[in-house]
Amino acid sequence: MGYDPSNPMKDRITDVGPRNYEEFLPPIIKRNFGKWLYHEILEPGVLVHVSETGEKVYTVRVGGCRLMSVQHIREICDIADKHCDGHVRWTTRNNVEFMVDDEAKLKPLMEDLEKRKFAGGSNKFPRGGTGAGLTNIVHTQGWIHCHTPAIDASGVVKCVMDELYDDFQNMRFPAQVRISLACCLNMCGAVHCSDIAILGIHRKPPMVDHENLGNMCEIPLAVAACPTGAIKPATVDGKKSVAVNNERCMFCGNCFTMCPSMPLADEEGSGVAILVGGKLSNRIKPPMFSKVVVPFLPNEPPRWPQTVLAIKKILYTYMEDARKYERLGNWAERIGWERFFEKTGLPFTAHLIDDYRFAYTTWRTSTQFKF
Amino acid sequence: MAKRKTPMLDELEKGRWPSFVSDIKQEAEAREKTKVDLQTPREACDDLLGLMELSYEDKVGHWKHGGIVGVFGYGGGVIGRYCDQPEQFPGIRDFHTMRVNQPSSYFYTTEYLRQVCELWERRGSGLTNMHGSTGDIILLGTTTPQLEEVFWELTHNLKQDLGGSGSNLRTPNCCIGKARCEYACYDTQHLCHSLTMEYQDELHRPAFPYKFKFKFDGCPNGCVASIARADMSVIGTWRDDIRIDQEAVGAYVGGEFKPNAGAHSGRDWGPFDIEKEVIDLCPTHCMAWDGNKLKINNKECIRCMHCIDTMPRALRIGKDTGASILFGAKAPILEGAQMSTLTIPFMKVEEPYDEIKELIEKVWDWWAEEGRNRERLGELMQRQGFGKFLEVCGLKADPRMIHEPRSNPYIFWKEEDVAGGWERDIKEFRKKHQK
Ligand code: HEM
Ligand code: HEM
Ligand code: HEM
Ligand code: HEM
Ligand code: SF4
Ligand code: SF4
Ligand code: SF4
Ligand code: SF4
Numbered sequence: 089m090g091y092d093p094s095n096p097m098k099d100r101i102t103d104v105g106p107r108n109y110e111e112f113l114p115p116i117i118k119r120n121f122g123k124w125l126y127h128e129i130l131e132p133g134v135l136v137h138v139s140e141t142g143e144k145v146y147t148v149r150v151g152g153c154r155l156m157s158v159q160h161i162r163e164i165c166d167i168a169d170k171h172c173d174g175h176v177r178w179t180t181r182n183n184v185e186f187m188v189d190d191e192a193k194l195k196p197l198m199e200d201l202e203k204r205k206f207a208g209g210s211n212k213f214p215r216g217g218t219g220a221g222l223t224n225i226v227h228t229q230g231w232i233h234c235h236t237p238a239i240d241a242s243g244v245v246k247c248v249m250d251e252l253y254d255d256f257q258n259m260r261f262p263a264q265v266r267i268s269l270a271c272c273l274n275m276c277g278a279v280h281c282s283d284i285a286i287l288g289i290h291r292k293p294p295m296v297d298h299e300n301l302g303n304m305c306e307i308p309l310a311v312a313a314c315p316t317g318a319i320k321p322a323t324v325d326g327k328k329s330v331a332v333n334n335e336r337c338m339f340c341g342n343c344f345t346m347c348p349s350m351p352l353a354d355e356e357g358s359g360v361a362i363l364v365g366g367k368l369s370n371r372i373k374p375p376m377f378s379k380v381v382v383p384f385l386p387n388e389p390p391r392w393p394q395t396v397l398a399i400k401k402i403l404y405t406y407m408e409d410a411r412k413y414e415r416l417g418n419w420a421e422r423i424g425w426e427r428f429f430e431k432t433g434l435p436f437t438a439h440l441i442d443d444y445r446f447a448y449t450t451w452r453t454s455t456q457f458k459f
Numbered sequence: 460m461a462k463r464k465t466p467m468l469d470e471l472e473k474g475r476w477p478s479f480v481s482d483i484k485q486e487a488e489a490r491e492k493t494k495v496d497l498q499t500p501r502e503a504c505d506d507l508l509g510l511m512e513l514s515y516e517d518k519v520g521h522w523k524h525g526g527i528v529g530v531f532g533y534g535g536g537v538i539g540r541y542c543d544q545p546e547q548f549p550g551i552r553d554f555h556t557m558r559v560n561q562p563s564s565y566f567y568t569t570e571y572l573r574q575v576c577e578l579w580e581r582r583g584s585g586l587t588n589m590h591g592s593t594g595d596i597i598l599l600g601t602t603t604p605q606l607e608e609v610f611w612e613l614t615h616n617l618k619q620d621l622g623g624s625g626s627n628l629r630t631p632n633c634c635i636g637k638a639r640c641e642y643a644c645y646d647t648q649h650l651c652h653s654l655t656m657e658y659q660d661e662l663h664r665p666a667f668p669y670k671f672k673f674k675f676d677g678c679p680n681g682c683v684a685s686i687a688r689a690d691m692s693v694i695g696t697w698r699d700d701i702r703i704d705q706e707a708v709g710a711y712v713g714g715e716f717k718p719n720a721g722a723h724s725g726r727d728w729g730p731f732d733i734e735k736e737v738i739d740l741c742p743t744h745c746m747a748w749d750g751n752k753l754k755i756n757n758k759e760c761i762r763c764m765h766c767i768d769t770m771p772r773a774l775r776i777g778k779d780t781g782a783s784i785l786f787g788a789k790a791p792i793l794e795g796a797q798m799s800t801l802t803i804p805f806m807k808v809e810e811p812y813d814e815i816k817e818l819i820e821k822v823w824d825w826w827a828e829e830g831r832n833r834e835r836l837g838e839l840m841q842r843q844g845f846g847k848f849l850e851v852c853g854l855k856a857d858p859r860m861i862h863e864p865r866s867n868p869y870i871f872w873k874e875e876d877v878a879g880g881w882e883r884d885i886k887e888f889r890k891k892h893q894k
Pocket of ligand 5: 230234
């Protein structure tokens with residue numbers, strides 16, 4: 089008995105929701121739920137949580153590439169079966185965590201994880217992502233699966249993580265550093281509030297497929313989609329379509345999201361913008377938005393060298409200069425943005441000055457500045 | 460052997476970070492050899508690599524715009540995708556994503572994961588995202604006829620539903636909470652699961668002006684980033700005193716316990732200096748250390764978590780716990796980026812969560828009525844004003860809700876609040892004031 093296409097509503101089950109997480113908790117977690125007293129980071133990628141019952145759970149965190157095959161998930165299951173009584177979890181940044189209830193089980197687990205490599209030579213389960221270091225890059229679909237991207241996601245992430253690999257396995261930053269990537273301004277992820285954000289942007293206005301637009305799009309929706317009011321209805325060669333005022337377009341791509349007849353991705357026009365200084369914890373200072381510090385770098389598959397270089401410059405300048413516990417954004421604010429650009433060596437251009445609506449609040453209305 | 464030449468992608472097999480290219484290749488190879496009765500094209504993974512290689516050459520993507528597919532009875536949960544070179548890559552001609560609602564905070568048994576793998580190997584591409592940024596298990600790539608089949612097996616055999624997409628409640632998500640964190644101020648997993656179950660209809664059948672997201676953080680550290688990524692952000696906190704274990708404070712000062720649980724141990728920051736690292740960094744300067752005893756003026760504490768994060772064995776959250784509730788985070792499209800705004804400074808979070816549900820439903824009623832097409836809650840709050848939002852929620856204005864009072868004097872008053880009302884006669888005015 090299975091799905092019967094001739095009678096689709098027969099025996100249909102709906103609204104059962106997710107599986108109840110309680111079915112999946114490891115016994116030691118269940119026993120100590122809500123009773124945790126404190127935790128410690130034993131070494132990069134290894135945590136211990138101590139309960140008021142005296143029990144301890146050891147966690148080994150390893151990098152995951154988020155896009156993963158069922159072969160890979162099965163290998164994770166094999167490891168979890170062998171060392172963790174069949175339990176495993178993922179984190180909010182797409183790392184994988186293996187938990188054991190006894191210190192003696194820790195070493196065999198770590199050794200097992202360490203020796204596993206892909207055919208091409210990369211590590212399958214790099215340990216790290218804890219404390220004041222670098223953790224996984226929250227990212228999006230890119231050219232693997234989405235129609236609106238300005239850049240790839242998985243490839244850029246791989247390039248950046250290869251270069252910064254040592255810091256995934258180390259804890260030598262002043263505070264934790266969160267890098268995120270979104271391949272277009274829809275920002276399916278954490279890009280706006282990250283220490284360093286890689287964002288795909290366009291630089292050419294949409295092409296309008298006048299021939300088909302009237303049939304494929306609801307024109308008022310396309311008009312309403314534009315944040316700058318650059319689109320108006322128009323009749324072209326007797327067909328209902330739209331006209332784009334190129335002077336007013338800032339290439340956000342929202343009209344394409346609403347209307348397939350307005351594509352704008354381009355080999356030379358599209359590429360990377362880098363934002364820095366966002367955070368979302370409330371520790372010491374309130375959450376902050378990330379700010380654009382590199383307006384454009386070209387797409388350079390497969391290794392994106394300029395993007396990687398810019399990120400390294402920012403990250404290692406911060407590492408050298410910031411105080412303990414200071415997040416990247418708080419450091420930049422303390423030293424002043426003029427110093428941030430000087431120290432990182434990033435060029436400052438007019439593109440970085442806000443000109444959208446209440447932009448005025450981001451200009452400097454004081455005589456306090458550094459030479 | 461991979462079917463197609465992919466010189467650029469092959470470069471991404473090098474380096475130490477796990478390579479998604481190697482992984483997709485391993486799946487492609489497994490599909491080539493497997494005895495499983497595959498219901499989708501055997502060469503799907505090869506073709507996907509081929510299409511990616513083409514995108515790397517062209518520096519633009521190769522997916523057609525949009526795609527409306529789904530399962531009967533639901534208005535979302537599936538993202539339709541069609542490749543724009545179907546002749547060249549027939550294995551991914553249609554390659555739809557299915558969102559599967561994950562269990563709260565991503566704990567799994569291998570038994571469950573193996574069931575998902577078995578199903579997705581047979582009826583999909585064998586590729587996934589663990590996980591989407593909203594939280595779902597993302598099953599990446601299958602054909603249109605398989606959608607109902609996968610849904611049937613998910614619901615009948617795995618007792619497992621789809622997640623959300625479209626103008627509806629999206630899949631809620633939470634931090635690990637009480638399962639493995641001593642900072643959790645309420646049971647994030649339970650609240651997340653309960654509200655997901657309560658609002659299944661709103662999740663599966665789009666009835667809102669636009670998307671709506673819940674996220675649940677156990678404390679202000681924000682490990683699920685609710686303040687930035689959810690229209691409604693529930694963030695744990697407490698309203699009594701931070702619990703201090705003076706002996707343990709001494710152990711930090713004496714160097715016995717590592718500050719911040721050892722988070723900075725990769726570098727020599729010198730011996731722990733409680734004055735410099737805690738007292739002086741407290742944003743409200745409400746702490747004092749006399750060389751012996753740590754004092755906190757809790758009335759002035761804003762519960763930023765810094766001192767607790769730095770000395771987790773000595774300082775604990777209070778016992779009178781609950782949550783702050785904030786609304787309206789969204790991206791710049793259309794009216795500019797927003798983080799969530801503090802609306803309920805403190806609410807007890809207790810089963811069966813009636814108070815929180817009442818609040819949600821008031822907000823939804825207002826937004827469903829007043830929200831324009833594709834207007835996020837945060838934008839409606841801006842358009843009609845925070846004052847109106849408070850009125851809808853039945854709340855009184857409170858200085859905790861603002862950074863600072865307004866600086867412009869463009870103040871609206873209601874007619875009934877002004878003595879004499881607004882109906883005035885110019886003739887009466889002229890009696891006293893000549894033209
Ligand atoms: C075909 C186009 C798109 C694809 C393939 C796509 C893909 C995804 C995926 C897979 C997720 C994770 C979902 C989950 O975990 O349940 C996601 C989340 C998200 N998407 Fe998209 N998306 C698309 C279009 C859009 C558009 C048009 C917008 C906004 C206008 C958008 C904004 C977001 C946001 C804000 C999130 C959630 C981030 C979070 O929860 O932190 N996406 N998208
Ligand atoms: C007992 C203490 C804590 C526990 C158990 C905890 C747990 C976690 C876990 C498991 C993750 C996912 C991590 C990953 O995959 O790399 C995470 C992410 C995160 N944590 Fe924590 N955390 C703790 C303390 C903190 C502190 C002190 C802060 C900030 C000062 C913080 C802020 C964050 C942020 C911003 C994320 C990323 C969320 C995202 O964007 O996905 N956490 N936390
Ligand atoms: C400092 C700058 C920015 C901050 C702080 C910021 C903040 C945010 C936040 C908090 C979200 C909510 C994510 C969610 O719904 O889960 C978001 C989403 C989004 N952001 Fe940004 N953002 C910034 C810059 C931008 C820029 C420059 C663009 C495009 C021009 C952009 C486009 C978007 C879009 C399209 C979404 C998702 C749309 C939606 O579903 O509301 N953001 N952003
Ligand atoms: C923080 C707020 C303000 C400060 C510190 C401030 C300060 C001053 C100072 C120092 C002067 C010069 C006085 C003098 O000639 O001896 C002045 C003049 C003046 N202020 Fe303000 N002021 C403030 C707000 C305002 C506001 C809100 C308004 C009107 C809405 C205003 C209207 C004026 C006018 C009309 C003058 C005379 C200007 C002139 O002679 O050209 N001020 N203010
Ligand atoms: S960020 Fe943009 S391009 Fe990337 S997956 Fe989301 S909608 Fe698609
Ligand atoms: S790309 Fe953005 S700014 Fe340009 S016309 Fe389209 S919606 Fe308007
Ligand atoms: S948000 Fe707070 S309670 Fe939740 S996992 Fe992070 S630190 Fe723990
Ligand atoms: S939680 Fe923050 S505000 Fe409160 S005492 Fe500690 S450091 Fe100060």
